[in-house]
Amino acid sequence: MKKKTVLSSYLPDSSFNHDEHALRSVGPMEPVVKKMTRTVKILLCLAALVALAGCGIVPSPSAPDNGTDQPETSEEENMKSLHLHIDETEVPISWQDNRSVAALMQLAADQPLIISASRYGGFEQVGPLGQRIVSDDVQTATTPGDVVLYSGNQIVIFFGTNSWSYTRLGHVDLSEAQLKELLDKDNVLLTISRQ
Numbered sequence: 001m002k003k004k005t006v007l008s009s010y011l012p013d014s015s016f017n018h019d020e021h022a023l024r025s026v027g028p029m030e031p032v033v034k035k036m037t038r039t040v041k042i043l044l045c046l047a048a049l050v051a052l053a054g055c056g057i058v059p060s061p062s063a064p065d066n067g068t069d070q071p072e073t074s075e076e077e078n079m080k081s082l083h084l085h086i087d088e089t090e091v092p093i094s095w096q097d098n099r100s101v102a103a104l105m106q107l108a109a110d111q112p113l114i115i116s117a118s119r120y121g122g123f124e125q126v127g128p129l130g131q132r133i134v135s136d137d138v139q140t141a142t143t144p145g146d147v148v149l150y151s152g153n154q155i156v157i158f159f160g161t162n163s164w165s166y167t168r169l170g171h172v173d174l175s176e177a178q179l180k181e182l183l184d185k186d187n188v189l190l191t192i193s194r195q
Helices: 018-024 027-054 075-080 099-107 176-183
Strands: 082-086 089-091 093-095 113-120 124-128 138-142 146-150 154-158 162-172 187-194
Touching (some): 082 093, 082 099, 099 162, 113 154, 138 146, 154 162, 154 176, 154 187
Antiparallel strands (some): 082 089, 093 162, 113 124, 113 187, 124 154, 138 162, 146 154, 146 162
């Protein structure tokens, strides 16, 4: 008479841990499995270190370490050193903190930028920068006093309003009447300088 095999004894028990059983049943392979587990842990730690290193602060190439303990000049202080003249009048301006303004600061580092601007549309003065700089144009509704970059190579100052795709550079902090007095003429000379 043949023995009957009872399948229920081969079904896994709900408390049976397959992973633990697999590791125990390895026998001579157990040191290899432990070594692989250690290698995976080391690789994960290295990946985490690389990811964290990528989040670190990288020194700016424009501010080399000269070995002194002098405080570094902040971007805000740099922007305060960027001045705008409309003809002979220096105007108060609040510059944006963006890549386009940083490019203007670079251009004006050695000598002032002088831009011959012309009235356009009865609400703005537009002048060629003479070269293309980085821009991040977005649809913008301008107000009197806004200073923007148009097409990456033209500076525009508004004494009225408009809506177009521009990169904001700053805002001249004068009243609309003062802006019209300075800008509502055929041509003006814009000077951007660092002092």
